[in-house]
Amino acid sequence: xxxxxxxxxxxKVDRYRYAPGVLYSYQVQGEFYSGQYQLxxxxxxxxxxxxxxxxxxxxKICIRYKPNDxxxxxxxxxxxxxx
Numbered sequence: 001x002x003x004x005x006x007x008x009x010x011x012k013v014d015r016y017r018y019a020p021g022v023l024y025s026y027q028v029q030g031e032f033y034s035g036q037y038q039l040x041x042x043x044x045x046x047x048x049x050x051x052x053x054x055x056x057x058x059x060k061i062c063i064r065y066k067p068n069d070x071x072x073x074x075x076x077x078x079x080x081x082x083x
Contacts, residue, residue, distance in 0.1 A: 001026050002082045003063035003075070005056045006034070010049035017042040020053035026063045028070040035063070037075040 003026035010018040020039045025032055043049040062079040066072040 001028065001063045001065055003035075003061050003073075005059045005061060008050050008053035008057055009036075010043075010046035010053075011038055012046075013042055016044060018044070018046045018049035020049040020051075022053055022056045022075075024061060024063065024075060026065070026073065028065060031070065033065070033071050033073060035073040035075065037077075039077075 003024040005022045005024050007023040009021045009023060011021050013019045019042050021036055022039070023034060023036050025034045039053060041052060043052060060082050061075055062082055064074045064076065
């Protein structure tokens, strides 16, 4: 399933670090769904973390979802990019 990164964000990991995140959307049988993925690298400020995620913005990505529950999804960065 092809999804699109719609937004970037920063999630507080602990007292001193933030992890960049991406918010993505995808469509299954005419219904739109969304999900979030937290990148592995961390930064000391939310601004730096968000900046680290910026290259992902508007990128097409492969999404995996449960056929019997399409709102449950996963983005695995090691999956090849969509053609």
